[in-house]
Amino acid sequence: MDQQMSERNVWMNESMYDVRQATLSDLEDIVALDQRCHESAWSKVHFVRALGSPEHEVWGVWEDGALIGVLVLGLQPFDAEIELIVVAPERRRRGVASMLVMRGVDSGRALGKERLLLEVRAGNAAAIGVYVKRGFIQDGVRPGYYPADGAEREDGVLMSYPLCDLDTTSSA
Numbered sequence: 001m002d003q004q005m006s007e008r009n010v011w012m013n014e015s016m017y018d019v020r021q022a023t024l025s026d027l028e029d030i031v032a033l034d035q036r037c038h039e040s041a042w043s044k045v046h047f048v049r050a051l052g053s054p055e056h057e058v059w060g061v062w063e064d065g066a067l068i069g070v071l072v073l074g075l076q077p078f079d080a081e082i083e084l085i086v087v088a089p090e091r092r093r094r095g096v097a098s099m100l101v102m103r104g105v106d107s108g109r110a111l112g113k114e115r116l117l118l119e120v121r122a123g124n125a126a127a128i129g130v131y132v133k134r135g136f137i138q139d140g141v142r143p144g145y146y147p148a149d150g151a152e153r154e155d156g157v158l159m160s161y162p163l164c165d166l167d168t169t170s171s172a
Contacts, residue, residue, distance in 0.1 A: 017096075018062040019103065022070065024051050026060055029067040037086045040147070047072075050083075059103050061087075061096055071100040073107055080108035080163070082118040085127070097130050105134075108163045115160045121146050122155040136161045 022030060027047055034041040050056040050072050061069035068091040072084040082104050087096045108116045120127050122141070136159040145156035 016063070017068075017099070019099065020060060020062075022051060022058040022060040024048070026067065027051065030058070030060065030070050033067055033070060033088060034084070034086050037089065042084065056083075057107055059100060059107075061099065063091065069096040069100055071104055073104050075111065075113070078113060079115045079117050080104060080111065080113045082116065092126070097127070098134060101130060101134050105161060105163065113163050116163055117158070117160050119145075119156045119158055122157050128157065128159075131159050131161075134161070 027044070030047055031041075031044050034047075047058070051058050055075050057071075057073040057075065059071040059073070060067055066088075068088040070084065070086045071082065074081040074083045082101070085097055085100050087100075104116055116136075118131065118136070119142070120131065138157055139160050140158040142156035142158065144153035146154040148154045
C-alpha cells in the first residue's frame with residue numbers, strides 16, 4: 001500500500017499543470033520540444049503516426065499554455081511501453097517526469113495491461129532514478145544499443161513495472 005500511496009502523491013503536482021492526451025493540433029509543439037531535448041529526436045512523421053494510432057497514447061503537460069512534457073505510450077497486447085518521455089530542460093526536477101510515468105501506469109492499468117516496460121540509456125542516471133523511485137525494476141541490458149558521440153555505443157537498460165497481480169497460483 002505504501003507504493004500506491006506514493007504513486008498518488010505525485011498527482012498532487014498535477015493541479016499546477018494542464019495534463020491531457022495530445023492531438024494532432026499539438027504536433028508542432030511536440031516536435032519542437034523533442035528536438036530541443038534530444039539529439040536523436042523523433043521525426044515529425046513518427047509523432048503523426050503515434051498521435052493517430054490506436055496502439056499509442058500521447059500525453060502532454062502544459063504550464064501556462066506552454067508544452068513542457070510529453071509521454072508516448074505504446075500499447076501491446078499484454079504490456080504498455082514508455083516509448084518516449086521528454087521534459088523541457090528548464091522544467092526538470094519538478095516532478096513532471098514522475099507525473100508522466102504515473103500517467104503511463106494509470107493508463108496501462110485502465111487498459112488491463114500486465115506490465116509497463118521501458119528502455120533507458122545506461123548513462124541517464126536522472127531518468128533511472130525516477131524509474132527506480134517509482135518502483136521499476138531492471139530486467140536486463142542491451143549492450144551497445146544506443147549510438148554515442150564517440151566511437152563506443154551506450155547500453156540500453158530494460159526496466160518494467162507490474163501493473164497487475166501476476167500470481168496465478170490457486171489455493172485449491
